[in-house]
Amino acid sequence: MTPLLAVEDLTIHFDTEDGVVHAVDGAALAIGPGEVVGLVGESGSGKSVTALAILRLLRPPARVTSGRIRFDGRDLLALSEEEMRAVRGARISMVFQSPRTSLNPVLPVGRQIERLLVRHRGARPAEARAQAVAMLREAGLAEPERRARQYAHQLSGGMCQRVMVAMALATNPRLLIADEPTTGLDVSIAAQILDLLRDLGRRTGAAILLITHDLGVVARLCDRVVVMHAGQTVEWAPVRGLFHAPAHPYTRALIRSIPRVDRAVAMEPIAGVVPSLLAPPPGCRFASRCDLVRTQCAAGAPVRTVEAEHRVACVAVAGV
Amino acid sequence: MSLGAVVVILVVALSAAAAPVIMPYDPDEPDAEHALERPSLRHWMGTDLYGRDQLTRIVHAGRVDLLVALAATAIALSLGSVLGAISGYRGGWTDQLLMRAIDTIQAFPSFILAMGIAAALGNRLSNIVIAIAITHVPIYGRLVRGEMLRVREMEYAEAARTVGNRRRRIIFHHLLPNCLPPVVVQATLAMGFAILTVAALSYIGLGIRPPTSEWGAMTAEGAGYIVSGEWWVFLFPGTAIMATVLSFNLVGDALRDVLDPRMKGV
Amino acid sequence: MHFPLRSWLPGRAPRVVHALDGVTLHVDAAETLGLVGESGCGKSTLARCVLRLIEPTAGRVRFEDTDLTALGEEEMRRRRRDLQMVFQDPTASLNPRLSVAATVEEPLALHTELTTEARRARVDEVLDEVGLGAGLRDRYPHQLSGGQRQRVNIARAIATRPRLVVLDEPTSALDVSLRARVILLLRELKRRIGMTYLFISHDLSTVRYLCDRVAVMYLGVVVEEAPAGELFDHPAHPYTRALLSCIPIPDPDAVPERLTLTGEVPSPVDVPSGCRLRGRCPLAQPVCAEPVPVRLVAPGHTVACHLA
Numbered sequence: 075m076t077p078l079l080a081v082e083d084l085t086i087h088f089d090t091e092d093g094v095v096h097a098v099d100g101a102a103l104a105i106g107p108g109e110v111v112g113l114v115g116e117s118g119s120g121k122s123v124t125a126l127a128i129l130r131l132l133r134p135p136a137r138v139t140s141g142r143i144r145f146d147g148r149d150l151l152a153l154s155e156e157e158m159r160a161v162r163g164a165r166i167s168m169v170f171q172s173p174r175t176s177l178n179p180v181l182p183v184g185r186q187i188e189r190l191l192v193r194h195r196g197a198r199p200a201e202a203r204a205q206a207v208a209m210l211r212e213a214g215l216a217e218p219e220r221r222a223r224q225y226a227h228q229l230s231g232g233m234c235q236r237v238m239v240a241m242a243l244a245t246n247p248r249l250l251i252a253d254e255p256t257t258g259l260d261v262s263i264a265a266q267i268l269d270l271l272r273d274l275g276r277r278t279g280a281a282i283l284l285i286t287h288d289l290g291v292v293a294r295l296c297d298r299v300v301v302m303h304a305g306q307t308v309e310w311a312p313v314r315g316l317f318h319a320p321a322h323p324y325t326r327a328l329i330r331s332i333p334r335v336d337r338a339v340a341m342e343p344i345a346g347v348v349p350s351l352l353a354p355p356p357g358c359r360f361a362s363r364c365d366l367v368r369t370q371c372a373a374g375a376p377v378r379t380v381e382a383e384h385r386v387a388c389v390a391v392a393g394v
Numbered sequence: 395m396s397l398g399a400v401v402v403i404l405v406v407a408l409s410a411a412a413a414p415v416i417m418p419y420d421p422d423e424p425d426a427e428h429a430l431e432r433p434s435l436r437h438w439m440g441t442d443l444y445g446r447d448q449l450t451r452i453v454h455a456g457r458v459d460l461l462v463a464l465a466a467t468a469i470a471l472s473l474g475s476v477l478g479a480i481s482g483y484r485g486g487w488t489d490q491l492l493m494r495a496i497d498t499i500q501a502f503p504s505f506i507l508a509m510g511i512a513a514a515l516g517n518r519l520s521n522i523v524i525a526i527a528i529t530h531v532p533i534y535g536r537l538v539r540g541e542m543l544r545v546r547e548m549e550y551a552e553a554a555r556t557v558g559n560r561r562r563r564i565i566f567h568h569l570l571p572n573c574l575p576p577v578v579v580q581a582t583l584a585m586g587f588a589i590l591t592v593a594a595l596s597y598i599g600l601g602i603r604p605p606t607s608e609w610g611a612m613t614a615e616g617a618g619y620i621v622s623g624e625w626w627v628f629l630f631p632g633t634a635i636m637a638t639v640l641s642f643n644l645v646g647d648a649l650r651d652v653l654d655p656r657m658k659g660v
Numbered sequence: 661m662h663f664p665l666r667s668w669l670p671g672r673a674p675r676v677v678h679a680l681d682g683v684t685l686h687v688d689a690a691e692t693l694g695l696v697g698e699s700g701c702g703k704s705t706l707a708r709c710v711l712r713l714i715e716p717t718a719g720r721v722r723f724e725d726t727d728l729t730a731l732g733e734e735e736m737r738r739r740r741r742d743l744q745m746v747f748q749d750p751t752a753s754l755n756p757r758l759s760v761a762a763t764v765e766e767p768l769a770l771h772t773e774l775t776t777e778a779r780r781a782r783v784d785e786v787l788d789e790v791g792l793g794a795g796l797r798d799r800y801p802h803q804l805s806g807g808q809r810q811r812v813n814i815a816r817a818i819a820t821r822p823r824l825v826v827l828d829e830p831t832s833a834l835d836v837s838l839r840a841r842v843i844l845l846l847r848e849l850k851r852r853i854g855m856t857y858l859f860i861s862h863d864l865s866t867v868r869y870l871c872d873r874v875a876v877m878y879l880g881v882v883v884e885e886a887p888a889g890e891l892f893d894h895p896a897h898p899y900t901r902a903l904l905s906c907i908p909i910p911d912p913d914a915v916p917e918r919l920t921l922t923g924e925v926p927s928p929v930d931v932p933s934g935c936r937l938r939g940r941c942p943l944a945q946p947v948c949a950e951p952v953p954v955r956l957v958a959p960g961h962t963v964a965c966h967l968a
Contacts, residue, residue, distance in 0.1 A: 117835045230924070260698040261862060262921065265906035287836045290908030313912045331840045333869035335892060335907050336914065341869055343840035549753035556711060557816065558740035558770045571757050 077104035077144075078281050079128070079166075079249055084141030086123055086132070086305075095351045097123050097136070098305045099359070105249065110275060110282045112292040112313070114328075115302035118348055121285045124302075125251050128283075129166060130158050145249070164194040167242040169252040169271075173234035177226035183237045184210070184222025187244050194245045205244065213240035214270055232263035236270065243274055250275065253285045268295055289332060293317060298383070301325050304348050304359035308375070311384040321386040323364045358388070366390040399644035406638055410456030417454065419447035422605045430624050440626035442615065448626065451607040452634050458608050459638070462519065463588035466526035471581050473527070474534025479573065481535070482542025483565045493539070496532040504529040508591055512600045522601055526588050537580055541573035575650055582646025586639035593635055609635045678931050679705040680716070681880045687824065692850060692857040694871030694888065696864060698903075700925055701877040703860045707826045710858065711743050712736055724823065741771035744817040748829040750809035754801040760787070761797035764815045771820050782819065790815045791845060807838040811845070818849065826858045831866060843870055864907055868892050873960070876900045879925065879936040886961035896963040898941050935966065943967055 081103050088095040098120040105111045113121045126132050128143055130150060143150040146165065150158065170176040178186055187206035191197040197205060203222075210218035213236040226234055235255060242250050252271060256264035272295055275282045284296060292299055292313065299316045301309040301324065309322040320326045327344040346363030349355055358375040361367045368389065375387040409416065425445035433440040439448035481492040499507070511525035545551060546569060554568045593610025595601030602608040609631045616628025680702045687693045695703045708714040710721055712728055721728040723743065731739065744767070747753035754763060761783050768779045784794040790811045801809055810830065817825050827846070831839040843866055849855050861867050867874055868888055875885040876899065884897040895901045902919040921940040932938050934949040941948070947966045955968045 116837050232924070261864070261903060262698065262906045265908070268908070288908065289910035292908075293910050293912040293914070294908040317910065317912055329910065331837065332910060333840075333843070333865040334910065335865040335868055335904060336909050336911075338868065338889060341840055341843065343844060344837055348837075549747045549749055550755045552713060553745070553747060553753045553813075553816070554755070554766075555713060556740065556743075556745045557767045558737050559766075560737065568755055568758075572755070 078107045078109075078146075079105045079283075080142075080144040081124065081128065082142045082144070084124065084127060084143065085139045086120070086127055087137055087139050089135040089137070093352045096305060096354050097351055098127070099354070101141075101302065101305070101307045103300045103307060103310065105281050105283055107248070108275075108279050108281055109298060110272065110284060110296045112296035112299045113283060113285045113302060114287065114289065114292055114299060116287055116348065118304070118351070119302040120305040121302050122253055125168070125253055125283065125285055128251065129162055129168060130155075131162075160194075163190055163247075164245045165247050166249045166251065167245065167247045169235070169238045169242045169250065169255050171254045171257050173231060173238045174226055174229075176238060177234060179226050182223050182225055183229070187222075187237075187241050190241060190244055206240075209240040209244045210237065212274065213237070213243075214266070215240075230263075231259050232267065235259065235263075235267050239267070239270055239274065243278055243280065246278055247280055249281045249283065251283045251285070254287070255284075256286075256288075256291065271295070289317075289329065301328075304354065305351060306359055306375075307387065308358075308360065309386045311380075311386075315381060315384045319380070319384075321380045321384065321391050322360075322388050323366050323390070324360045327363075364390075396644045396648035399641035399648070402637055402641040403645060406456050406634075406641075407460060409453050410460055417447075417450040419450040422446070422607075430619070430627070432624075433626050439630045440624075442612070442627050443619075448612075448630050451612060452609065452631055455607040455609045455612060455631065456634070456638075458519075458602055458606060459589050459592055459610075459635075462523055462526065462592045463585045465523045466530065466588045467581055467585050469523070469527040470530035470584070471534050471577065474531040475538045475570065475574070475577060477531070478535040478538030478540075479542050479565050479570045482539035482573075483546055483561075483569065489539075492535070496535045499528065500532045502529075505591065505594060508595060509598070509600055512595055517600065517603050519602070522592060522595060525595075526591050529591075530584055530588070533580060533584060534577055537577055538570070538573050541576060542569060545569050545572050579646045579650040582642045582649060586642040589635060589639055589642075677929055678880050680709065681931075682719075683877075683880070683882055685875055685882065685885070687856060687858055689823070689856055690850075690854045691873065692859055692871045694867040694874040695858060695860045695877060696862060696867055696874060696903075697877035698862060698925065700879065702880040703877050704828055706877075707745070707828050707858065707860055710824075710826060711740075711745055738771070741767070741820045742823040744820070744822040744825050746810075746813050746817045746825060746827045746830045749833050750806055750813055751801065751833075753813055754809055756801050759798050759800055760792070760804070760812050760815075763812060764819050767816060767820045786815045786819050789818070789849065791841075806834055807841065810834060810838075810842055814842075814845065814849075818853070818855070821853070824856045824858065826860070828860045829862070830859075831863065832861070839866065846870060864892075864904065876903070879931060881936060881964065883937070883965070884961075884963045886958070890958060890961050894958070894961075896957050896961065896968050897965050898943050898967075899937050935964075 081101060084098055084101040086098040088097050101120065101124055103111070103113065113124070115121045123132070123136070127138055128150065132138065138151060141151065150161065177183060184203065184206045187209055188199070188202040191202040191205055192199065207218045207222050210222055215221050215233060215236050221229065221233070229237065255271065256267055259267065268291060271282060286292060296313050298310070298312050300307055301322060303324045309316070309325050316325065317329070320329055330342045331344050333339060333341045344363060349359050349362060355361060355372065357372040361371040370389045375389055377385050377387050378391055379385050380391065423446065428441050428445040429443055431437055431441045437447050437449065439452065441447055442451070477492050481489045507529050508525045511528060512522055515521035515524065551564065551569060554564045559568070592601055592608065593613065596608045596610035597614040602611060612631035613628050613635065616631060619627045683706060685693070695706065697703050705714060709716045712721070716729060728736065728739065764783045764786055765779050768774060768782055774782065783797065787794050787797060792808060792811050792815065796804070796808070804812065831842050834842060846857070847870055850857065859867065859871055871888045873886065874888050874891045875882050876897065877883065878899050884891065884895070884900045891900065892904065895904055898919060902921045905918045919942065923940050926932065926939065935952045938944050938948045945967065950966070952964045952966060954962050954964050956962050957968050
């Protein structure tokens with residue numbers, strides 16, 4: 075099955091006063107059509123930067139130093155800005171973290187969706203208006219005609235996020251990137267937004283790249299999972315495989331470090347600290363925190379296949 | 395550039411302080427023989443109508459101008475900050491009363507007000523300081539009040555209360571210092587304005603009385619001679635004003651960066 | 661420590677925001693009581709009422725036989741030695757101009773008679789207790805990481821060995837891995853020093869881990885209260901059950917029974933009569949419009965519901 079999106083060997087650097095930050099190092103992931111893929115990692119793991127890179131939203135001091143991002147048969151990194159603009163918002167769209175600040179505060183929310191439709195679908199104004207209202211209704215907003223005329227600050231956080239989802243799916247993209255879409259939302263609203271993403275994704279056939287640090291969200295929503303640590307992608311697995319048989323030491327440590335609501339567990343924080351990305355250690359960046367570390371780790375972590383569809387970048391794990 | 399500005403201010407300040415010692419001539423004593431001489435090796439900045447050496451006068455004048463500006467700014471800053479802090483923290487009637495008082499002061503064009511106060515109180519040095527100070531109080535008052543409104547909502551203000559501080563200590567020990575960085579920048583700018591105000595007051599005769607040298611008064615005198623071609627009489631004092639005020643501005647900008655708490659402990 | 665209270669935050673007159681309504685809770689010594697609920701439920705207001713940072717409109721806060729609400733300003737100030745708080749935002753709750761040592765020393769200077777030397781020593785001791793080396797004492801907040809700042813917050817709160825520490829979402833602003841460490845630190849302190857905590861959070865899994873008993877709040881009232889394990893394993897109130905079912909479990913095979921509440925949380929200005937969950941509860945009956953009884957459904961487990 076040809077993947078819809080394939081990120082290969084992506085490396086991103088940030089040029090700062092203190093030196094070069096090696097934010098992402100050889101990241102790789104693939105998303106199939108209609109799949110929900112979770113990109114998991116702590117803050118600083120490079121997951122948001124990777125997402126921004128896919129949409130070519132990175133600005134200096136960030137620069138992509140190597141890699142390819144294949145989408146629709148083309149390498150997005152090689153496209154001109156003009157060509158990329160046709161992709162953004164139309165073929166790939168994004169839902170951001172803080173909905174209220176991601177929406178334009180001076181335009182009514184309905185108009186923001188209409189503009190997208192006019193630009194990317196060539197819709198006429200009247201059509202666009204009707205479609206925008208329809209999208210808001212699909213996104214679960216009560217009284218969509220009234221809400222369409224309102225501004226972002228008049229809506230609650232949950233409603234704003236629904237608007238963002240509506241905007242993202244209005245142009246019927248093939249891929250939706252959702253970056254921590256439930257941060258700052260109450261638990262019950264967050265659950266509703268996640269359900270919304272899943273349902274709309276299924277209905278429109280869009281694939282979803284869900285970026286999160288919350289393993290619970292991953293378990294609930296995703297078909298497959300990619301784990302990142304300190305800018306490196308370390309494990310790729312179907313969701314059940316990841317939770318029932320986590321292969322990478324980091325994944326295992328991560329699962330052990332979270333408290334749970336459904337049963338009492340012993341919470342063990344992950345040993346050590348995330349290495350500095352200004353002067354990252356060579357090879358596997360989890361080595362200093364890993365209980366299975368050995369000398370070969372500094373030479374790099376080869377990717378091994380643990381099971382069908384389940385791969386891990388680790389020297390210490392036996393592959394098939 | 396700000397380094398240059400600091401140097402200028404230091405030169406002005408130090409020479410002003412040391413004036414009686416380092417300046418060869420008496421600033422006040424007339425010497426009719428050498429009236430209105432061009433700049434020369436004997437008189438680097440020429441002489442004025444009464445034959446007094448310009449350079450000496452300018453340096454002496456620095457004492458007056460800087461002193462007045464410093465004093466006025468210090469008074470305005472202290473008074474304004476305290477009022478602004480109390481007003482901002484307490485809100486309610488206190489805030490209303492203080493702010494309306496400040497509004498009243500600000501309703502007058504500041505120079506007119508300074509003129510009015512100086513005229514009413516008389517030309518003594520202390521009165522000029524008071525006049526300028528009063529016109530500057532609103533600036534600091536509003537600035538600090540604005541900062542205080544922001545800062546009192548911060549969690550560390552609440553934490554200070556939780557920990558058991560008395561209100562007065564919360565305002566003055568915790569919050570006010572955090573309101574000050576913009577005030578310092580404002581103060582250096584205001585120093586420049588204060589100097590201009592003294593100069594302007596003297597220019598119109600309400601400021602320092604002759605024969606005491608003062609940059610504004612000297613510039614005023616010199617203005618009369620432009621037409622007759624004795625350009626040095628107004629140019630040098632005018633330049634002194636400009637250079638000093640500009641330097642204060644530059645130093646103010648630099649100070650703001652230095653005072654950022656992020657610089658502390660580095 | 662008891663706190664029965666009612667607090668009305670005035671909205672635009674004559675509308676009134678009923679932030680808290682007839683809340684009665686108690687926390688026993690060396691116990692950790694968790695207070696959970698979503699935004700607008702009143703838990704932060706309650707925390708501030710307990711410390712009298714906000715004045716309750718009615719009711720009392722009783723702390724070890726003293727009625728805090730009846731104390732004068734100076735007396736209350738002195739009492740703060742025993743009632744401390746850890747705030748949510750680790751950066752905003754530290755004065756950027758004070759060094760770590762100065763921040764932690766302040767409560768000691770205000771409430772104890774220790775000499776400067778003794779205070780210094782105690783500050784170093786406390787910094788060690790929270791896992792920050794005494795070497796960080798001269799640093800300023802901007803030179804510390806988020807996790808370190810939160811530790812300074814905790815250090816400041818425990819410096820005077822208060823009897824009660826209220827923690828208002830102490831880990832929400834922290835990254836996932838830092839969260840675990842701070843929680844473990846809190847547990848360690850509890851174990852070693854016998855700290856009593858009022859732990860406010862919307863993160864139920866952390867609450868389960870750390871707390872002995874849990875009270876669930878909705879729209880200004882306590883709807884359920886029980887020992888932690890009991891609450892999570894046998895939730896009785898529909899709101900609690902709905903809340904728990906919303907939390908994604910890190911297990912792809914777990915299918916929680918989803919109890920969905922319709923609509924959104926009503927504004928605390930227009931509070932429905934009787935049970936506040938009435939308009940949204942799928943189990944609502946006509947009787948729910950009546951004042952709600954508090955029932956005991958298991959040892960130590962109370963529920964405010966007609967249908968329990």
